[in-house]
Amino acid sequence: MTKSLTMAEIAEVLGGRLSGDGSVTVLRLAHPADIRGSDDLVLAMDPALMPLLANSPVRAVIVAADSDVPPSIKASIAVGRSRVALSKLTALFEEVVEVPAGIHPTAIIEKGAVIASDARIGAFSYIGAEAQVGAGTVIHPQVYVGPKVTIGAGGLLYSGVRIGARVQIGKRVIIHFNASIGADGFSFVTPQMSSVEAAKANGEVGVSTNNELLRIASLGAVMIGDDVEIG
Template structure:
């Protein structure tokens, strides 16, 4: 694939400079570029002066506004008013996507009652169950399975090994990375009498006589409902609800190795980073950001626009708009003061030891 600097600048809604007819065949870091030849070449991402120093004369680059392409000896450049947003457009332009051939592979097993929209591409060893509906332009990679009665919208992309259980509903433009599992049973069990967990919650730690207990499964009758423009990372899991559905709102992006428990509700345009775990029946608002390894307790509310720093552990309700950090999670400024105080503890201990020695000597003299 090759497009000209002029076409790329227009596609990115950005300003071009220099020889606008040069062909761009891909993108690279500044040190991996070289002079552009007759067949074109790669364009460098050099959107700050510290990266631009590695540019090769005669190459082409994407620069931040205000940078001087002549100073780097470039043949052509594109100016980025918002570099990372432009980078999103550039990578989209050159991403070929997964290698899924058009049509339905002969090894795919598709129930006669399933309905696939126009232009679907179905890879090898795919299994699609009864009464499944898939919209137009779907791309389904090898070894994907889709369970009975699930409904997927237009332009979905399911990469190799994705598992979608029965009764899952998803909107348009869903992207699921390899080996994610959507709609597995919730982890929900009960004992005939009060369990040790229930006792500890009631007593906050004290135990009576410890008794044998046996766990009985609570079956998951709900499904999973996913909005439009959702992305789900590799090896992530979303459990189905017990009675009502587990829900993920429009535009939410879920990283690799994320776990959403049964009955969880996640709002619109959230960002859930790797190793986030959300326990059953928690409610996450709109535009919430949970950084890596954040844990959310069951049955609590996290308000709209909350940002939780890495490894935070959220045990109680969080009001809308709050920035939190720590274990247990508190306001970020409070956590920073806590960390400062912890760093002072060795000095405080030394001071206390000296005071104790002083007091001891005074008492001995008295």
């Protein structure tokens, strides 16, 4: 859904200096080379982009401190650190893909799993036995969460994510499409010294024989801290 904001509202969020008419309303962020209409909020923090505003219908711009703004602009906001402003602006205008409140009827929740009352579990997702899903966490459709996994508050798991058993995930962690966390970190060993081991140990290079491979399983689990983004 398109978000409509006034320049006064945006200036308050940015903590920038508003000049002109604060009631001017904008609907989208735009690069000066991608202006589509008078409802665009143009990001012109680089003074070299100012010439692109000439003869455009744009009424509102974000500029660097002490920039000269064309007289045709009805409202401008001057900011100090442009990338900090960009972080706040993109958060304002981001179009979030919503997952309906609650647990979708097609989701599978195994025995002993604990789901926070305000968590959201999308269609065809699987939550393993004794897993814990924290407050406000959003799990999109078709996600696998293994047994005894812990997901902290405010998490966001996109479709296709696979979380192996016993993985511990902190607060506000974002995991993007199809990421796999907690797969078995296996390795192999041979009963007798292999040709590779012999070469490393004493420099011997010879004809190798077929050796039985013994698998070494990984008994640990992954721990992810707070405020991590993966994918």
